[in-house]
Amino acid sequence: MKPLARYAALNSYVDVSRALGIEPARMMREAGLDPAGIAVQDRWIPAAAVALLLERSAAISGHQDFGLLLAERRRFANLGPLSLVIREEPDVRSALTILLRHEHMYNEALRMRMAVLNGLATVRVAFELGDQTETRQAAELALGTLHRLLRGFLGPLWQPVAVCFAHRAPADPTTHQRVFGSMLKFEQDFNGITFYEHDLDAPNKMSDPLMRTYAYQFLDSLETPKDTSALERVRELIELLLPTGRCSVEQVARSLGVDRRTVHRQLADAGETFSSLLQATRAELAANLVGNQRYTFTEITDLLSFSSPGNFSRWFRAHFACSPSQWRSRHRNSD
Structure with missing residues (x-):
């Protein structure tokens, strides 16, 4: 890598x-x-x-x-x-x-x-x-x-x-x-x-x-081992690449200096797939970004690499059982 x-x-x-x-x-x-x-x-x-x-x-x-x-x-x-x-x-x-x-x-x-x-x-x-x-x-x-x-x-x-x-x-x-x-x-x-x-x-x-x-x-x-786990590296690269619109297993593989099959194999050894890790990382970022009043929903759409605010809103509702606006409102009230 x-x-x-x-x-x-x-x-x-x-x-x-x-x-x-x-x-x-x-x-x-x-x-x-x-x-x-x-x-x-x-x-x-x-x-x-x-x-x-x-x-x-x-x-x-x-x-x-x-x-x-x-x-x-x-x-x-x-x-x-x-x-x-x-x-x-x-x-x-x-x-x-x-x-x-x-x-x-x-x-x-x-x-x-x-x-x-x-x-x-x-x-x-x-x-x-x-x-x-x-x-x-x-x-x-x-x-x-x-x-x-x-x-x-x-x-x-x-x-x-x-x-x-x-x-x-x-x-x-x-x-x-x-x-x-x-x-x-x-x-x-x-x-x-x-x-x-x-x-x-x-x-x-x-x-x-x-x-x-x-x-x-x-x-x-x-001190951490020099050989950071493949799962951690892929997760960090997903966070890095999402805002660029180039977050794919191929791009992650290029960044790590390996082929895509190697990425899939290493994630499988950790009990993950690229899709599952992408969705989990995206969900974690979405929860934090939507809860932050600093970002508009249009900006969050771009940061998470969705094609439109509507697509982001539908994805968010499917994952969190509420709309981004409702999530932000609850977060504001909690604060």
Whole structure:
């Protein structure tokens, strides 16, 4: 199956896009992503769709530094629950070790490796998306975020020995120099940051030894197997694809990098069919959307991929034994 990433990878995407004059919702839909889903940072989406969105956004906006503009807005907390653990590590070495060991918690396509040789440490970044999607912007976002993390530990004046990119230099390197300094190298054989080995032993001033045990216990409670069940992945893709009007078993299979028969077989092993899972997911979403005063019934019709409000209303009545208006009225009275 193709790897997934969390919506947290697109943190600040809406703000940066609008600042550069492009419409984020339209760009996300064209990449096969649900604009409303960005509010749920821990929701899984295809990693290739994230990379594609970043590349298209850079091209449409005319900003080759799009990924770096996102990285500049990254904060320590954007790592999610993992940030609570990293913050309590005693030094930079152990913090990076935790970050690399648990990279799958926020992006299954991300591959980060650290090597130490001749007094220098290098953290390399690569992506395995399962297809040929360009990753220039994703790589710059990842390195920009890693650079900010290292500066958080080592101080705002810290500088790496080199920041290497596999792609060509941008026409305007201003943002790259502002983010990374002058030690930039392009057209290298890897994407990564090189710094002095002694930086790894710099103490973490934020760390509290008494909190470290609790932080590990917290991480263990959140840790999930790398191999998310097929049922969970299909359910998440149904939620993702419904608003696009392209929610079919064929499209889900393509997103997972398998054929439709494999999807049917995996769902059958879990006691489900694609149709039953689609209807159950649609019903769950419908109950929440209709109960929310923010959405009109026409908008809900589109979000759930019905051809008309009338068809949606008939389907809703068949499932909930009342009309959408009656459901909303009851929900309002209950509130």
